[in-house]
Amino acid sequence: MLQQGLRDQLLAFGIDPHRVENIEQLATLLHPDSAQVILLPEASIPDYLQFRESTPEPVNSNPPHVVVLLTEATKLDQEMLPTEVIDVWCLPMPDVALKLRVQGVAEHHQLIEAAKEQKKNLGLQLERSRQEQKIVRNIFTNAFSRALENDPHIDTLLLPLSTYNGDLFLAAKGGTGSLYLLLGDFTGHGLPAAIGTIPASQTFFAMAERARPVSQIAREINRQLNLLLPEDMFCCALIVELSANGDRLNWWSGGMPPALVIHPDGETLDYLSPQHLPLGILSDGEFESGITSTRVAINSQLLMYTDGTIELGTSEQNALGVDGFTQCCKQLDWKMPAIRAFIEEELTKREAHDDLSVVMLHCSETGFAHPDPGDERSPLPFEMCVNIGPNEARTLDPVSTIIRSVCTLEGLAKFRPSLYTALSEAYNNALEHGLLNMSSAPKQSTEGFENYYMERSKRLARLQRGQIDIELRYKPQEALIAVKVRDSGKGFRFDDETQPLSQEHAFGRGLHLIRELTRDLRWSENGRCIEFNFPLGT
Amino acid sequence: MNLFTEYANDGKHFIIHVKGTFDFSVVHDFRQAYEGLSEKIGTVIVDFRETEYIDSSALGMLLNMRKSLGAGSRTIHLVNCRPEVRKVLDISRFDKLFVIE
Structure with a gap:
């Protein structure tokens, strides 16, 4: 009856105790997944000790709590007792005493359980944190x-x-x-x-x-x-x-x-x-x-x-x-x-x-060469003809557009800036002098320079007629782009095919740039057409 | 806006950056950028780091700037030129008029 009372009291604390009846039970009871509180009667003590000796560490990370029950004053040495023994009760004892002892075991049990749970959570937390650190380290590595x-x-x-x-x-x-x-x-x-x-x-x-x-x-x-x-x-x-x-x-x-x-x-x-x-x-x-x-x-x-x-x-x-x-x-x-x-x-x-x-x-000099977009030039020749009327000249930026598309071709990108300069000079010359009939003379003074460009946009806004044709012939065999820019203006007279002096004066610095950046510069059609070869040497 | 300016060295240097194409499309903004520049600015820098294309109108603008800022009394540096831009400046012998870095 006393035993029964004990079990009830433990159950009241949410603990289901197991009473060891024989040695065979021990192996299962000490299994980590089995009972957490074991009541060990005095008679079973020798068996238990023997069992523990044969399996010195049967209790793993999750040991049961063993309470030894004594009915008479047996000589019991604390050193004999395995560590999982947490209390020894001499029965019978007064109800109030037993109640307190049961409560003590229950509290111990609950603390241990809580600690176990915390340990498990900490383990998970640590693992998660390790994973996160790994990811973060990766991000830092990639970032740099x-x-x-x-x-x-x-x-x-x-x-x-x-x-x-x-x-x-x-x-x-x-x-x-x-x-x-x-x-x-x-x-x-x-x-x-x-x-x-x-x-x-x-x-x-x-x-x-x-x-x-x-x-x-x-x-x-x-x-x-x-x-x-x-x-x-x-x-x-x-x-x-x-x-x-x-x-x-x-x-x-x-x-x-x-x-x-x-x-x-x-x-x-x-x-x-x-x-x-x-x-x-x-x-x-x-x-x-x-x-x-x-x-x-x-x-x-x-x-x-x-x-x-x-x-x-x-x-x-x-x-x-x-x-x-x-x-x-x-x-x-x-x-x-x-x-x-x-x-x-x-x-x-x-x-x-x-x-x-x-x-x-x-x-010291950094020695960072400019990135070379590759020397392999496309072997496929091509031609491009662009006809620019007043509307296109007003609303578009034909030179940039042409350069952008030409230079998407393999190996031509690195020539983009120079080709732009040369083509831009030829086009602006055709537009300003051929179509807009402008004179470069006022450009010489500081005020005239800006006025010139204001006049340019005024005249361009009013332009009704005229056309500029741009032809580009890419000749991979000769490593050049042949450029022809022709305008529908009235042209000009010149005495020498290679040195059209009046044009040289009007064109000034721009023509000098073309001459230096390209080869075989020539005028034709009474000065309405300029041709040159843009070299694609390295 | 393809033009942006900043002061450096406690306001003693004035830097003009031209982005993309440096041609007559910025003629007005470019002149305005340096107009009425304070006397205490001894060095003007045109930074070409973001300049992709340049043509003869840009050369004209640079010459006008030099004239306007009092040729010789202030140093004008042309810096961070790509090789192609540098080539254009060299063709026109701008190294005689500007400090090209």
Whole structure:
């Protein structure tokens, strides 16, 4: 009856206890999926101990709780008892005592269960977090995959405090052969600080590729970070463009410690001191995008670094500081391997509190050749005839349209600018002198120049008659495009077929350009037609 | 707008960018850009980084600018030219009148 009462009491706490009747039961009862509270009668103790000895660790990560029931004062050594025994009850005991003991076991059981559940959840959480970290790391890797790597102009020391770097260093080739750099430092460190590096880097790469000015890159990154980051987060940044020939730095600095330009003599220093607030603070309307353009001697070096570097040792009241850092670098002859070794040595003595970055840029010709769109020219000859009447001349931009379509052909893209110039000169000459009957004389004065073009658009607006025919013949065998531009105007008289003096005067600089950019220039049809060959040599 | 201007070096430099085609279509805007420029600006820079095409009218505009800004008293730099643009400037010997970088 007492046993029955015990079971009921445990059931009342939501626990279904199992009473061990014989040794065979034990194996199943100790199975992790089976009962959680086992009542072990005194008589079964030897069996239980024997069983535990033969299977020393049957209880896995999910052990049952064993309560030993005694009916007489047996000599029971605590050391004999396996760890899963959580209580020993001497029965009978007063109801009130038993009730409290049962309650104790129940609470213990519930705590353990709760802990188990938490552990399971934590495990899941950890796994999920690992997965997420993996994905995030992947995103960061992809975000920076466009970065220029192993460029001989750049030497870096980038030491994040954790996996994610709140310092940001980016380098990219500019579309016009210049080299763009961005060294940034987001508020804080770790993942929250690193998040802002993604939009900043994407903007940087996209704009550098299109060779956008530094001022505009700064403005655009500021605009994005201002929208994206919470009020108290921002990004100190130095954005630099090294010109293709390596002797000019265009830079914008907001909140960064002063970078140093070190003259090749190693003595003369120039500081790129921050002139603006960091990125992400001001709205687009308030933002100041003013850059500074600094001439540098070839083989100068630019030393850029983030706060983390000069704040080394702050907690020991012994921060390196700008001067300390500069002095050390100077003693090390501004050599990056030595500076790197110095910082690493410092880190063993002083504690780092922030991400730390040091970047050295060697100022010399970037050597980034202009992207070659490929030399393979289409072997297929073609001809193109375009007839331009007053309407087309008024509303369209025929030269751009023609150049666009011709230069979609394989291997012709790189000739686009020069072909444009030559064709544009010939077309404008035909239009302005052939169809609009304009005289170039007024163009010589400053006021006349602008008036000339005002007159041009007036006459063009009124133009009723006339036509300009443009013919292009692409001759891959001869590596040239033969160009003919003919107008329906009244032409002009000339004495020498190759030197139509009056035309030369009117045409001036434009004709000179055509002559230099093309071959076999000739006039025909009383000066109404100009022909030339545009060479497609490399 | 194919033209955009900015000041640099604490307002001592003035930079003009021409995007796309630099020809007579910007003649008015180009003149307006440098008209009434403050005396304290000693350096004017025409940045060709985003200039794709150029023709003789652009050359005329540059010469007018030089005249208007007082030839010789201010330095005018033509910077970031693509090789083809550079070729056009070289043909006209602009290196004698401007600092071409």
